[in-house]
């Protein structure tokens with residue numbers, strides 16, 4: 620295959636990098652949230668990371684996502700520590716009444732699902748603000764953005780604007796992106812000191 624048509628093979632590494640980052644901030648017994656559960660890959664990862672004594676809150680607006688996540692958690696023998704919530708992550712404060720040690724956002728649409736049902740800038744911003752408010756000292760959040768579609772690009776612009784306002788004495792916000800492939804997914808890692 621010539622180089623021009625080769626698929627950029629770094630996406631999987633970016634996903635792994637996010638998980639490694641989260642693992643540095645999450646221990647057994649911790650509390651985590653998957654704000655975009657989708658097919659449950661991140662929910663299952665968080666469930667294993669916090670173990671039997673921990674707790675995971677997972678949100679999605681599509682019942683299909685809850686069904687496939689429930690199946691995945693069972694199939695993978697994950698600990699019974701996950702609360703699946705069929706609601707927008709914008710309402711996370713109604714469900715999470717304790718500090719979280721880690722949160723993950725994987726924005727966009729359900730892989731293999733309806734591309735019109737995607738995360739939207741206003742609810743994403745509300746949810747990210749809530750996640751930042753809930754974050755415990757020493758905790759971390761990852762936000763993966765997909766700028767290859769219009770709404771994803773808009774989310775990325777708003778998020779970057781917001782992250783830039785966070786007090787650098789309390790938070791560090793690091794953006795990881797492939798600068799010679801501007802439409803590729805990228806993510807921000809947020810740590811609370």
Ligand SMILES: C[S@@+](CC[C@H](N)C(=O)[O-])C[C@H]1O[C@@H](n2cnc3c(N)ncnc32)[C@H](O)[C@@H]1O
Nearest residue numbers: 655656657658659660661679707708725729738
């Ligand atoms: C890219 S997928 C997430 C993939 C997922 N993390 C995984 O491991 O499979 C994005 C998900 O966000 C969900 N979503 C869209 N708007 C949402 C909202 N307001 N609140 C919660 N989830 C939302 C979509 O339904 C979709 O399932």
